[in-house]
Amino acid sequence: MTATLPPGTRNGGPRGWPLLGNLPAFARDPLAFFTSLRDDYGDWVPWTLGPQRNVLVSRPELAGELLGAVESTFRPTELGWAVHQLLGDGVVVATGDDWRRKRALVQPAVRPRQVRAYAATMVECADALAGGWREGARIDVHREMGGLTQRIAVRTLFGSDAAGREGPIGAAMATAQRELGAEFRGLTMFLPPWVRTPGRSRMRKAVAVLDREIAHVIREHEAASARGVDRDDLLSRLLAARDEHGAPLTRKGLRDESITLYVGGHETTSTTLTWAWQLLSGAPAARARLTEELDRVLGGRLPSYEDYARLPWTRQVVQEALRMYPPIWLITAVAGPEARLGGRAVPAGTRVWTSPWSMHRDPRWFPEPESFRPERWDADAPHPVPEHAWFPFGGGPRACLGARFALVEAALILAVLGQRFHLDSGSGRAGVFPGLTLQPDRPVPATLRRPGR
Known part of the structure; x- marks a missing residue:
């Protein structure tokens, strides 16, 4: 821990409205708001969100220190009514001993060895689409x-x-995502759970669909397990998981962790791939290098899990897309009684924020941050990325469990589709909508062309 606040830290922060604080600016455009806090006030900025005391930190070492201190001197932030409706008491929401127990139960299902087993499904589905x-x-x-x-x-x-x-689950998840983002950015985030709004009604209906569909699948799995049927999917592994006392996940626990893994395995990768194709469409040299690597390494065959390590440029395209459009665009934690950051005591109850969006687009850590440059991730790049400056999956003890799954999935899908098609989106560019994840704010149309044409 540093003894003093790091360079770039200045005193002061933005003025807020009575009672609302900085909520109007945050709700209007949270991405621009965080960037302006960084640029106008420095790396340690106090601000207010309604009655809440907040601090935004914008240096990699402070972000790394914060992420590493969650579950010790900081605690995860209460994420609100909408998140609890969707994720229940899953591992993302749980804290303390409950979180440690659930993480131990879920983590084995997404270890690299298990991701290897799912790679064939990723490739098969991508090939069918192509x-x-x-x-x-x-x-x-x-x-x-x-x-x-x-x-x-x-x-x-x-x-x-x-x-x-897939249809009912996907439609319900899309509705839940929209309503969660709207609630998080608006005044309803301060309303007690019993207050009904049109958005909350839509959220309840979507969650009811998810509960019904997932309960059916869980019952089918339990019946198959009772008959001695051996399955190799994630839900089967969750059904078989036991904690240190030999206790399994409850039926509700299975539901909560299933939805958590679904969000991580679907939303994160779909948005990352969407941004990657749009970025490649506007970067002919990067697209040509992707085509060359896929032709040289794969020679027209479908990729396998082992090819993930043999496709560095493909991985770098994913890495750069995650830099420019991190699905998880903000992270926050609440200071406990002994909390400190950068050598400074943080008053208990203060909510400390850090934003992958603004950190990833800071020219101090990423020269020409608005430019799509996968070569910045080359092993011999002239400007090495500082530790903790890139954290699209969070970090510390509560880093995303599905990060490996998402990275492998995105690279293999790029490899399968990129061998056969170039997705030409022309000069149009979608903007961003910060909901549960960082989504395009409009459709992303593209013309399918053969690579090199």
């Missing part, structure tokens, strides 16, 4: 990537028992 595409056709990239990662998420999470349920 088989239905035709040169010259127009597609909505975001819809196509969402449908693809949804099929992969349902198959790897629920297996064949969920056949035909």
Whole structure:
């Protein structure tokens, strides 16, 4: 820990409205708000969100220190009514001993060895999608990537028992995502749970659909397990998991962790791929280098899990897309009685924020931050990225459990589709909508072309 606040830290912060604080500016455009706090006030900025005391930190070492201190001197922030409706008491929401127990139960299901087993499903689904595409056709990239990662998420999470349920699950998840983002950015985040609003009614209906569909799949899995059927999907692994006392997850626990893994395996990857295709469309040299690598390494065959390590440029394209459009665009934790950051005591109850969006676009850590440059991740790049400056999956003890799954999935899908098609979105560019994840604010149309044309 440093003895004094780091360079770039200045005193003061933005003035707020009576009672509301800085909520209007935050709600209007949280991404621009965090960037302006960084640029106008420095690396340690006090601000207010209604009655809440907040601090935004914008240096990598402070972000790393904060992420590492969660579950010790900081505690995870209460994420609000909408998040609890969707994720229940899953590992993302749990704290303390409950979180440690649930993490120990869930983590084995997404270890690298298990991700290897799911790679074939990722490739098979991507190949089936490409088989239905035709040169010259127009597609909505975001819809196509969402449908693809949804099929992969349902198959790897629920297996064949969920056949035909992808539509209702996906539609309900899309509604839940929209309402969660709207609640988080608006005044309703301060309302008690019993207050009903039109958005909360839509959220309840969407969650009811998810509960019904997932309960059906869980019952099918339990029946199959009772018959001695051996399955290799994520839900089966959760059913078989036991804590240190030999206790399994409850039925509600299975529901909560299933939805948590679904969000991580579907939403994160679909948005990352959408941004990656849009960025590649505007970067002919990067796209040509991708084509060359795929031709040289794969020679026209489908990739396997082992090819993930053999496709460095493909991985760098994913890494750079995650830099420019991190799905998790903000992280926050609440200071406990002994909390300190950068050598400074943080008053208990203060909510400390850090934003992957603003950190990833800071020119101090990433020269020309608005430019799509996968070469910045080359092993011999002239400007090495500082530790903790890139954290699209969070960090510390509460880092995203599904990070490996998402990285492998995105790279393998790029490899399968990129061998056969270039997704040409022309000069149009979608903006961003910060909901549960960082989504495009409009459809992303593209014309399918053969690589090199």
